[in-house]
Amino acid sequence: MAEWGSLAYLVAAVWAFFEGESFVLAAAALGAVAGGVDPWLLLGAAWLGAFVSDQVWFGAGRRWGPAMLKRSPRTARLVAAMQAPLAKHGALFVLGLRFLYGVRNFGAAACGMATMPWARFALLDAVAAALWAGTLVAAGWFLGEWLGPAGLGWGILAVVVAVLGTLAFRHWRLRARLPG
Numbered sequence: 001m002a003e004w005g006s007l008a009y010l011v012a013a014v015w016a017f018f019e020g021e022s023f024v025l026a027a028a029a030l031g032a033v034a035g036g037v038d039p040w041l042l043l044g045a046a047w048l049g050a051f052v053s054d055q056v057w058f059g060a061g062r063r064w065g066p067a068m069l070k071r072s073p074r075t076a077r078l079v080a081a082m083q084a085p086l087a088k089h090g091a092l093f094v095l096g097l098r099f100l101y102g103v104r105n106f107g108a109a110a111c112g113m114a115t116m117p118w119a120r121f122a123l124l125d126a127v128a129a130a131l132w133a134g135t136l137v138a139a140g141w142f143l144g145e146w147l148g149p150a151g152l153g154w155g156i157l158a159v160v161v162a163v164l165g166t167l168a169f170r171h172w173r174l175r176a177r178l179p180g
Contacts, residue, residue, distance in 0.1 A: 028140025061112025
């Protein structure tokens with residue numbers, strides 16, 4: 001990140017827009033070990049990407065959600081399942097949504113499809129994105145300092161091996177199920 005300068009923080013924001021936990025954690029951990037990363041700029045970039053992403057999904061849900069629900073019964077069931085907790089716990093639902101990997105974008109769209117006013121969602125989401133970004137940057141920084149350079153290298157290698165092993169196992173299982 002030190003070599004890329006400001007562009008690195010733009011990459012962090014874009015990555016956070018699309019699901020950036022791993023990138024933000026890794027960037028913070030590497031920053032703690034190698035330097036060259038301003039944790040406050042990383043936090044701001046992660047916050048910006050997360051916040052803008054949720055606003056886009058909220059707007060998409062508000063604009064195209066009802067038509068999508070008519071075309072997709074599965075999506076309609078998922079939205080219906082989110083509507084009850086949203087109605088009952090509104091603010092807590094939005095604050096917690098950012099921490100639910102894999103459903104946060106859909107959850108923001110569901111909020112857009114609900115009757116929640118955009119201004120309320122935006123305010124709650126700004127707080128949620130700040131908590132999310134702060135938590136990931138702090139956790140990554142702590143992890144980097146705790147593991148040190150060698151430990152972090154081994155940790156990254158372990159994650160890469162685990163991901164590749166999981167992908168290979170899934171591929172093997174899929175091929176084993178196919179006839180012929």
